[in-house]
Amino acid sequence: MTVQTFDVVDLSPEEMERSYLEYRRACYDIVYRNAVDRGVLKVLDKPVTLAQFAEKFHVVPDKVDVAGLLLKALVKHGAVKHDPDKDTYTAVAEPPTHELDIDLIRQATGRDSFEELRHSENYAGIIDALTTDANPVATTFDSDHLPVWEEVLQAPFYRYSRVQAVREIGGTGPHLLDLACGPGFGLGELAEFAPTDGTVFGVEISTDFVASATQRNAADERIRVTRGDVTQPLDFLQEGYFDGAMIVGAYHFLRNPEPLWDNVARLLRKGGTFCVSYVLSKVGTIDQEIMDLRFALRRPVSYQPTRQQVLDLAEAKGFELIREYGLGAWRWYSFSRK
Numbered sequence: 001m002t003v004q005t006f007d008v009v010d011l012s013p014e015e016m017e018r019s020y021l022e023y024r025r026a027c028y029d030i031v032y033r034n035a036v037d038r039g040v041l042k043v044l045d046k047p048v049t050l051a052q053f054a055e056k057f058h059v060v061p062d063k064v065d066v067a068g069l070l071l072k073a074l075v076k077h078g079a080v081k082h083d084p085d086k087d088t089y090t091a092v093a094e095p096p097t098h099e100l101d102i103d104l105i106r107q108a109t110g111r112d113s114f115e116e117l118r119h120s121e122n123y124a125g126i127i128d129a130l131t132t133d134a135n136p137v138a139t140t141f142d143s144d145h146l147p148v149w150e151e152v153l154q155a156p157f158y159r160y161s162r163v164q165a166v167r168e169i170g171g172t173g174p175h176l177l178d179l180a181c182g183p184g185f186g187l188g189e190l191a192e193f194a195p196t197d198g199t200v201f202g203v204e205i206s207t208d209f210v211a212s213a214t215q216r217n218a219a220d221e222r223i224r225v226t227r228g229d230v231t232q233p234l235d236f237l238q239e240g241y242f243d244g245a246m247i248v249g250a251y252h253f254l255r256n257p258e259p260l261w262d263n264v265a266r267l268l269r270k271g272g273t274f275c276v277s278y279v280l281s282k283v284g285t286i287d288q289e290i291m292d293l294r295f296a297l298r299r300p301v302s303y304q305p306t307r308q309q310v311l312d313l314a315e316a317k318g319f320e321l322i323r324e325y326g327l328g329a330w331r332w333y334s335f336s337r338k
């Protein structure tokens with residue numbers, strides 16, 4: 001008997017995006033419910049400007065801009081109205097009730113219930129972060145946060161984007177490069193495509209994550225990991241050696257991504273494939289406000305390149321776009337090196 005196994009990575013990008021966006025609607029809902037529990041909506045009983053809200057809610061001075069993003073997220077959710085003339089915010093009398101599709105959310109997150117999602121999500125900590133100098137929702141790339149990252153990087157919607165990149169570059173030839181490889185899930189996934197004499201090389205800036213990636217893939221001799229900054233010249237790697245390269249979930253942490261493109265242009269052979277996957281972008285999708293809010297508190301800081309900025313750099317460095325899609329604000333691009 002053949003057992004049919006289903007893996008979310010086989011969904012079409014459109015199906016995955018539907019699931020992903022439902023999950024983000026749930027994130028707005030989580031923030032809204034926490035806002036109610038913590039008295040945010042009470043402060044918005046009467047019209048207030050951001051400055052008045054910050055004063056009444058005791059927001060610490062350097063987080064007033066984050067409070068502004070919270071108000072924008074609540075507007076997007078439909079619980080708050082913004083008056084553009086007076087620049088004031090007011091809670092609406094009857095906030096809309098959103099029927100959430102738990103099957104779609106489960107498909108995107110792997111979580112079985114909305115309550116589980118609500119309690120596990122660090123969106124819950126955002127409002128508490130506004131009134132304290134501490135940042136309970138920062139998730140730096142170190143051993144303290146490794147368990148959180150291991151969970152995020154294996155979440156179905158995230159793994160989806162990485163596996164599509166793995167599939168895109170996996171068949172290009174024996175030598176594959178994972179830039180900003182993190183704790184090394186992508187290296188293992190790439191190795192499934194590499195021949196026995198192939199190479200899967202990871203470069204990663206966090207010492208703790210290099211250690212984790214090395215340990216995770218220790219049994220596979222084709223996999224090598226080294227500590228390095230992908231925005232510095234990767235001179236220790238041979239010119240034109242790689243058939244495929246990917247950077248997943250990391251492009252938006254690069255203040256200036258141009259040197260990354262120089263590295264990839266040097267390291268990829270002509271006709272090789274470069275996949276920029278899961279890059280947080282300013283594209284105006286419905287998850288924009290919730291992503292802006294979440295990433296305002298995340299450390300290290302992140303940037304949100306527009307599609308045009310990515311394509312302009314690719315063009316300038318000799319790459320041609322061959323495929324792209326998006327999961328809300330998260331974009332995925334595949335390029336061929338001309």
Ligand SMILES: C[S@@+](CC[C@H](N)C(=O)[O-])C[C@H]1O[C@@H](n2cnc3c(N)ncnc32)[C@H](O)[C@@H]1O
Pocket residue numbers: 141153162179180181182183184185186203204205206209228229230231247248249250253254
């Ligand atoms: C969200 S994780 C993604 C990890 C991995 N690519 C994955 O998809 O499983 C982002 C990673 O980018 C790394 N990173 C950020 N800036 C970097 C840089 N300039 N050079 C190398 N790695 C970097 C971080 O340390 C972190 O491990």
